[in-house]
Amino acid sequence: MIELIRRLLRTPQGALGLSIVALVLVLILVGPLAAPHDPDTMAPLVRYKGPSPAYWLGTDQYGRDILSRLLYGARATVVMAFLATALGSIVGAVVGTLSAFLGGRADEAIMRTVDAVMSIPSLLFALLIANLLGKSSVDAVMAIGIAFAPGMARITRSVALTVRKQDYVHAAIARGEGGAYIVLREMLPNVVAPIIVEATLRIAFAVMLFATLSFLGLGAQPPASEWGLMVAEARRFMHLSPWMILWPSLAIALVAIGFNLLGDGLRDALNPRT
């Protein structure tokens, strides 16, 4: 673990990504404590204000403090994206490992179906599922998780195929272990590293997808301070205060950049080819 972090810090991507993600994690943990104002308190006299000493990032259409809303919204945005990615990764990993374990016809059938599901663009798929489930954050998390599962299954399977040929799997088969035991206890733990890399990159995508669903009205609902929703609401008032759009946009971009960098850094750190 310490060795991994040391290798991560050696590449510029890894170091920068790790710092940004660590910062975001700290903000998620202590954000509500550090927020200078209550995120829902309206102040009609200080609407549409730019940055000032009292309101560092300005105020929105109800005079609510944007910084405080962003700090509270970090949980609503990043944690949800994390949960969605975790859901998609777990489902995908199990399907992918199972497919590699079964092999032959079953593998072929599962993978062709996974390919077919992947031919529905992620956003479209997530839109359809969110539409089916309902308009809320939890439904959006489910939708993104389901939309991610096929891609994760594909990646997991390709790694699991090499694991499948390892002696410890043959040994487990020879011992007469059941299929579930071999998939869950012998194979899955050994395909985890590439899954973590892919999942890290996908958190970036999930943050964006989740914000997009909220933006389209199918994710978090007002008065939540989810970042995509903040951009959606701010669009109506962008002539009065561009700051309202700028800050949540920057927050989304920063988190996505952080996870993208960390994912690339992890990939280099976990398989040192060069």
Next chain:
Amino acid sequence: MSLSYLLKRCGLTAYTLIVVSLIVFAVTQVLPGDAATMLLGENATPAALAAVRDRLGLDAPIWVQYGHWLGGVLQGDFGTSLRTGQAVGPVMVEALGRSLLLAVLAIGFMLSLALPLGILAAVRRGRAADLLVGFVSYIGVSLPEFVTATLFGLLFADWLQWLPATGYVPMTENPASSLAHLVLPVLTVSVMLIAHVSRMVRSELVDVLHTDYIRAARLKGLSARAVLLKHGLRNALLPTITIVALDVGYLLGGVIVVEEIFALPGIGRQLIVAIEARDLPAIQAGALIMAATYSVVNFAADVAYAWLDKRIQYD
């Protein structure tokens, strides 16, 4: 490329389309809210509701409904919109045309920037230009389309007033105005593609430049330019076909958002309108047409790749 490969690939595409149609039907048909109530409103009498359910076949088992729907789709009949009462197919196909124009312009624009940027980064690997392209592309892949669209709109339409903020003008009516309305949508959906494709081109070219045949070409005294153009690019750019085809999936997602923001009446906007109105036949048609477009593009890309790259022998 062998005939058997072509046949196998056709079979796969057909299977894909069947799975997609099943998914689209499944996730829309089990929607909460009954289509008959949707059509007649809250105050409809039970008798009228029953009559409509009977007419739409909503009481039949789900697989009968699927068969009926798929049969219609195969004959080009996507059903009637619950919202407008018009046939859904022609409306969606017309909207698809507008979206395809947007998509083709975006891909053209993207390639004209992403290829030179990727090549520049690979040739100057580790130098300032490479780092700059890499840095900018990280920003590019980290901005969701709705953010880019909003920021572009704010900058180019509101502050600079160079371009119209929203709307659509048919090409046949006023080509100049039509193009002006397309600039911001094209720019927006291109950002992520440029960032992604330039990174891919860079990594492909970096790999190719390390191969033995490139070293051989250098050693036999070819100029750096000739090595790059004749031996490097040809091999590095081939995989770009597949990458661009896969990115069409992102592009279609981006198109949904961008059309909604810039009020461009393409298939993405039709789909959003249909979802908001719970217009089942329209949602099904829109989703199916989009997914089918993506499958067909990937099929074409795979065939083109197999045809261009003589080393690949599929069987």
